[in-house]
Amino acid sequence: MSRINIDQFDVDGAVAEARGQLSRAELLTAGLGAIAGALALAQPAAAARLSATDRAVLNYALSLEYLQAAFYTEAERSKAITGKAGKAARTVGAVERAHVAAFLDLLGTDAVKRPRFDFKGVTEDRDAFLKTAVAFEDLAVAAYKDQAIRIESPAVVSAALGIHTVEARHAAWMRYLNGIKPANAAFDEPDSKRKVLALVEDTGFIASAPRTTAARKPGFSG
């Protein structure tokens, strides 16, 4: 049983912030540090009880949550998105970070690593931000819908449905801000994992790490 190293998954520290605050809230509620410690230790055991299918579904969902959390957090940090869109970015970003923190707590060391994102300035332009936000939220809703029927554990289904409806509210909010009817369809179609991942890849937002090390002799002044 090993504890998760949050830095490995949370390169910008925003989720650690959300995670730390959750722990403090637990401490305040329980009034006992030992309870928070026991809960933390209990998480990997919970992950071990997950079936392979459920772990795969949860990691897929976590990947989408990483994407959304990074997107809104960068938009908030840029301070370039103001007004109603800025408020939506702050609110939804906080929710997505809470989702990521919860997934990391449940999956423990089985959690997939957070990819590196390059949003190419989209988080700094209101129109581009809103268009992308609508696309991400609609995508998340369709992806959760597709995966829900594959989940084996009722407890995981319950959690997924709880998040699915929240993502649907986000989708409606972002659609409204972007001048699109929030709900004009009588039935929503799911999107397959293959389709979702292909769409994410097409954005070009998944970036490789910059090359920062080299095996060569320095030419510094000495």
Next chain:
Amino acid sequence: MLLAGGGALALGARGADHRGEPSRRDGVSAELPQAATPALRIGTPRPLRDGPGLSRWAPLRHGVAARARPAAGARVVARLRRLTPEGTSHPLPILGRAVDARGRAWLRVSLPVLPNGTRGWIPRRSVGAYELERSRVVVDLDALTLTLRRRGRVVFTSRVGVGQDRWPTPRGRFIVRNRLHGYDSSMYGPVAFGTSARSPRLTDWPAGGFVGIHGTDRPDLLPGRVSHGCIRLRNRDIRRLARLMPVGTPVIVR
């Protein structure tokens, strides 16, 4: 509506209508299993609180001209290459952002040119993903110390060697640009970090006179004013620092 619905449920629970025949609402009264407790415990969403000490940098995507103002026609302050002289990505500290009259975004960056401390504006599209750093290293030229802090806490400190009076280590705010290893040169020790600081005296140095933070083959000279401007640590200290200090860390020399 809720009350009406509740009434309907209550009627259904009786299980029969006024004629004593089974009601069609019997299904409503059937016992259903308890819903499962969600496997995820979602915490209360909290606002982002970065706090002090968070810095941003980004690697150049391609060579670019840095300008005095955020405008395409502004005076060129420096021309930047995509890679450092060591062949690594070229990181630039992000200091600010502006949008020009045509709606194009610009970033104010600290430039690795002389005089040290020069700043300029580059198009947003010329850099890649923003990287965040919560560490910073402070070199005290009077106390001859190097201190690394993360989230405000000291995580490493060491006595160091700095530039001699004739080749002083420049003061100012810089950035760790790269980490070099696996070379065959005892003079630099086992690991060397490149910084954006430049020696104002050794301008004809082959790689441009950049100041490094590295090990040494003369630990007996430390601490002291012994170098050509670089910051020297004992080899065991630079090895430890290499495990703690990421590329992109701001360097403050005072």
